[in-house]
Amino acid sequence: xxxxxxxxVQTPNENGFQVWYKKFSSQPHQPxxxxxxxxxxxxxxxxxxxYTNILTLENTVLDFHAYTMVFVVFIQFFLGFLFVVFPRxxxxxxxxxxxxxxxxxxxxxxxxxxxxxxxxxxxxxxxFIPILFVTQIFSFRLLYLIHKKSIMKDKNDTKxxxxxxxxxxxxxxxxxxSLIDFSYAYQIKxxxxxxxxxxxxxxxxxxxxxxxxxFFTSMKVQGYVINKSKNLMEILFGLLVLKVxxxxxxxxxxxxxxxxxxFILFVRELIKWxxxxxxxxxxxxVLFISLYWIPFAFFISILESLSAIxxxxxxxxxxxxxxxxxxxxxxxxxxxxxxxxLGHSGQTPHADKxxxxxxxxxxxxxxxxxxxxxxxxxxxxxxxxxxxxxFLLIAxxxxxxxxxxxxLLKGK
Numbered sequence: 001x002x003x004x005x006x007x008x009v010q011t012p013n014e015n016g017f018q019v020w021y022k023k024f025s026s027q028p029h030q031p032x033x034x035x036x037x038x039x040x041x042x043x044x045x046x047x048x049x050x051y052t053n054i055l056t057l058e059n060t061v062l063d064f065h066a067y068t069m070v071f072v073v074f075i076q077f078f079l080g081f082l083f084v085v086f087p088r089x090x091x092x093x094x095x096x097x098x099x100x101x102x103x104x105x106x107x108x109x110x111x112x113x114x115x116x117x118x119x120x121x122x123x124x125x126x127x128f129i130p131i132l133f134v135t136q137i138f139s140f141r142l143l144y145l146i147h148k149k150s151i152m153k154d155k156n157d158t159k160x161x162x163x164x165x166x167x168x169x170x171x172x173x174x175x176x177x178s179l180i181d182f183s184y185a186y187q188i189k190x191x192x193x194x195x196x197x198x199x200x201x202x203x204x205x206x207x208x209x210x211x212x213x214x215f216f217t218s219m220k221v222q223g224y225v226i227n228k229s230k231n232l233m234e235i236l237f238g239l240l241v242l243k244v245x246x247x248x249x250x251x252x253x254x255x256x257x258x259x260x261x262x263f264i265l266f267v268r269e270l271i272k273w274x275x276x277x278x279x280x281x282x283x284x285x286v287l288f289i290s291l292y293w294i295p296f297a298f299f300i301s302i303l304e305s306l307s308a309i310x311x312x313x314x315x316x317x318x319x320x321x322x323x324x325x326x327x328x329x330x331x332x333x334x335x336x337x338x339x340x341x342l343g344h345s346g347q348t349p350h351a352d353k354x355x356x357x358x359x360x361x362x363x364x365x366x367x368x369x370x371x372x373x374x375x376x377x378x379x380x381x382x383x384x385x386x387x388x389x390x391f392l393l394i395a396x397x398x399x400x401x402x403x404x405x406x407x408l409l410k411g412k
Contacts, residue, residue: 032080090150106135168200256305266295282351293327319373327366
């Protein structure tokens with residue numbers, strides 16, 4: 001039901017915690033963004049601790065790095081966003097607090113359970129990962145029922161969110177299956193991670209981006225006209241499926257088959273959008289910049305394929321995935337997050353010097369992570385630069401949290 005101001009009025013029998021909880025749970029993005037940023041920092045801290053030998057962890061923390069980022073961290077940020085905008089896109093009543101807070105509670109329990117499993121016993125994974133999978137099924141069902149109930153004629157964007165989400169459920173199941181010790185477990189895990197990255201989290205984030213960024217631009221820049229390709233999502237989905245299939249063969253040379261059309265698709269689309277990068281405020285240009293990381297990443301992937309074809313011996317070390325994850329995901333996350341936190345707390349969405357510094361710092365960290373992936377080719381200390389980029393990312397998230405996490409925790 002729609003939230004009213006009366007719901008946040010303290011009753012005589014409510015204690016301080018109950019008052020805080022009512023405010024904290026009054027909007028979906030508050031608990032989910034909070035959980036996302038806290039566990040983003042914690043899981044990155046585990047990775048840094050493992051690489052620096054500060055923490056003695058089993059090697060599988062590296063194997064689960066992709067899993068935690070895709071299925072634990074990033075999805076929580078964007079679920080918080082989807083639980084807000086899905087009803088608005090589809091002209092439905094807002095999701096009741098008690099409904100999305102049940103989802104949040106299970107995400108929180110699973111997040112903390114998976115985190116502590118790295119510290120104490122990996123056997124705990126077998127308890128919390130299946131629970132997280134079931135929780136995501138219920139999250140999908142919640143969004144699907146809203147979509148199904150709506151009589152809106154244009155439900156294309158919400159349809160594609162659901163398509164990518166359903167792909168994520170399949171890949172999450174495959175990951176769980178890969179935890180069983182059998183002949184093809186490793187191959188299934190690689191398919192699950194690759195499809196989880198491209199067909200789940202990348203697909204959902206881009207679907208939101210292509211809907212919201214042009215819309216925000218039309219609201220902020222007078223005269224801007226939204227001009228997206230009609231079949232953009234259908235073409236993208238087909239190319240991402242092709243990308244995942246090719247990655248499953250593990251032959252780097254073949255990636256160029258999908259990467260060239262993906263690169264052309266995004267370059268053509270961004271040219272068509274005519275985003276006014278130099279004619280808008282910082283809270284907007286950071287969102288524009290996030291999009292330009294996508295074709296840049298696929299261009300790097302093309303170079304990697306060409307390098308393999310001509311046998312140059314250059315090591316790229318997962319540079320493409322990290323270019324998308326740090327350059328696109330985190331940039332758009334910080335941009336959307338800053339805007340949503342301010343806007344939904346009653347403040348005008350804007351980026352002051354503090355926020356702009358964070359925006360710029362993320363771009364520097366993204367380039368540093370790219371450099372780290374390539375550093376071994378010029379006989380530099382790869383581990384040092386990986387640790388440096390991880391440390392700076394954690395520091396940036398903590399600095400961002402020092403202002404915006406506080407707003408989330410206070411609630412409205």
